[in-house]
Amino acid sequence: MTDFPPSDRNRVRRLPARAHYDADTIYPILDEALICHVGFVADGQPFVIPTIQARLGDTIILHGAKASRLLKHAAAGEPLCITCTIVDGLVLARSVFHHSMNYRSAVVFGRGRLAESAEEKWAALEAITEHVMPGRWADARLPNELEMNATSVVLVEIDEATAKVRSGPPGDDDEDYALPIWAGVLPSHLQFGAPLDDPKLGAGIEVPGYVGAFWRK
Amino acid sequence: MTDFPPSDRNRVRRLPARAHYDADTIYPILDEALICHVGFVADGQPFVIPTIQARLGDTIILHGAKASRLLKHAAAGEPLCITCTIVDGLVLARSVFHHSMNYRSAVVFGRGRLAESAEEKWAALEAITEHVMPGRWADARLPNELEMNATSVVLVEIDEATAKVRSGPPGDDDEDYALPIWAGVLPSHLQFGAPLDDPKLGAGIEVPGYVGAFWRK
Numbered sequence: 001m002t003d004f005p006p007s008d009r010n011r012v013r014r015l016p017a018r019a020h021y022d023a024d025t026i027y028p029i030l031d032e033a034l035i036c037h038v039g040f041v042a043d044g045q046p047f048v049i050p051t052i053q054a055r056l057g058d059t060i061i062l063h064g065a066k067a068s069r070l071l072k073h074a075a076a077g078e079p080l081c082i083t084c085t086i087v088d089g090l091v092l093a094r095s096v097f098h099h100s101m102n103y104r105s106a107v108v109f110g111r112g113r114l115a116e117s118a119e120e121k122w123a124a125l126e127a128i129t130e131h132v133m134p135g136r137w138a139d140a141r142l143p144n145e146l147e148m149n150a151t152s153v154v155l156v157e158i159d160e161a162t163a164k165v166r167s168g169p170p171g172d173d174d175e176d177y178a179l180p181i182w183a184g185v186l187p188s189h190l191q192f193g194a195p196l197d198d199p200k201l202g203a204g205i206e207v208p209g210y211v212g213a214f215w216r217k
Numbered sequence: 218m219t220d221f222p223p224s225d226r227n228r229v230r231r232l233p234a235r236a237h238y239d240a241d242t243i244y245p246i247l248d249e250a251l252i253c254h255v256g257f258v259a260d261g262q263p264f265v266i267p268t269i270q271a272r273l274g275d276t277i278i279l280h281g282a283k284a285s286r287l288l289k290h291a292a293a294g295e296p297l298c299i300t301c302t303i304v305d306g307l308v309l310a311r312s313v314f315h316h317s318m319n320y321r322s323a324v325v326f327g328r329g330r331l332a333e334s335a336e337e338k339w340a341a342l343e344a345i346t347e348h349v350m351p352g353r354w355a356d357a358r359l360p361n362e363l364e365m366n367a368t369s370v371v372l373v374e375i376d377e378a379t380a381k382v383r384s385g386p387p388g389d390d391d392e393d394y395a396l397p398i399w400a401g402v403l404p405s406h407l408q409f410g411a412p413l414d415d416p417k418l419g420a421g422i423e424v425p426g427y428v429g430a431f432w433r434k
Contacts, residue, residue: 034318037300041263046264046296047324082265083266085252093357096359097361129316133307140312141393142312147312182418184414184415186350186410186428187413188251191406191407198387200389202397206399
């Protein structure tokens with residue numbers, strides 16, 4: 001499938017066998033990655049800023065304080081690049097040259113606009129909260145009017161996108177397989193530890209089930 | 218300490234209490250992060266590409282195939298932004314508004330140049346290899362002339378830099394502490410699993426100690 005046909009902008013040049021242009025590959029990467037890195041240009045200078053994203057359909061949601069430089073630039077309608085990367089392991093080949101990583105990355109191109117209606121903004125903040133921790137929105141104290149006014153939400157419609165994926169064992173040159181060097185993959189993932197209570201937590205308040213389910217997985 | 222005095226480019230606007238301009242804070246983030254996200258501009262369009270970095274003194278090293286778009290742009294001497302981000306946990310406040318993450322991010326500004334001498338290139342590739350896995354360079358089959366010629370190394374002298382760091386428990390509004398909502402931090406880190414032998418691994422070749430030490434930590 002090719003939901004985002006390769007253009008001069010999103011076409012992968014290096015190792016095109018690793019490239020994917022379909023939403024079925026790209027969207028799960030955007031959904032699994034906890035954070036993204038947003039690129040924008042100001043006076044010819046690129047900026048790359050980490051932030052939390054969420055996806056609603058074909059739109060990526062960013063949020064932040066009204067005063068944030070990132071949000072101001074993202075809202076301005078100038079070209080953006082939003083990249084999510086998940087590292088799945090270190091690939092240790094026999095030769096230094098063939099060392100690599102297993103990874104899934106998604107690169108999205110689009111332009112941002114400020115969320116207009118209160119409903120649009122509310123749905124976006126719910127999506128952001130649920131992206132980070134499913135179940136939290138129904139439990140936490142929801143935003144009040146003051147907080148809503150202090151927050152900017154930017155919607156970036158996905159204009160073009162690419163995923164690049166590597167998986168599996170190392171690939172060495174034929175003559176190197178005979179070398180007495182260990183080769184393989186060291187898998188990696190983002191691991192969550194046991195929840196730490198806020199020191200100011202009231203007595204008798206237990207860790208909710210959705211948090212426990214999250215860190216035990 | 219202020220090794221990189223705040224300028225219009227690297228000054229943190231939002232939550233300036235989280236900002237750091239000293240190498241003692243910034244460099245360990247660059248060293249710990251497995252990968253970085255490199256931002257460059259082509260025809261006004263920002264690109265954000267994940268890649269492996271290493272630091273040698275005040276220089277960040279990037280490498281890749283000669284044909285890589287990232288490397289070509291990085292080598293061209295145009296302004297770059299290189300960002301490393303480590304997520305240390307999810308910060309779950311009582312109010313949605315005060316939800317956050319614990320993180321350490323470093324944003325570096327500079328311009329790249331191609332490594333000139335074979336010695337410079339060799340040292341850079343050793344630094345990259347050892348950044349990912351200390352001990353590997355002394356064990357793996359080192360690059361030959363063909364491989365050296367196929368690889369580009371770009372050196373980016375750190376011109377300006379900033380770190381932004383959040384740690385510790387959530388901060389809620391005074392009146393929210395009485396709410397019967399669990400609050401706290403869910404710590405996170407990059408976890409390595411047991412090494413997977415290459416299916417083509419020769420008989421009797423054991424996982425080296427430096428790999429074991431790495432994944433068990």
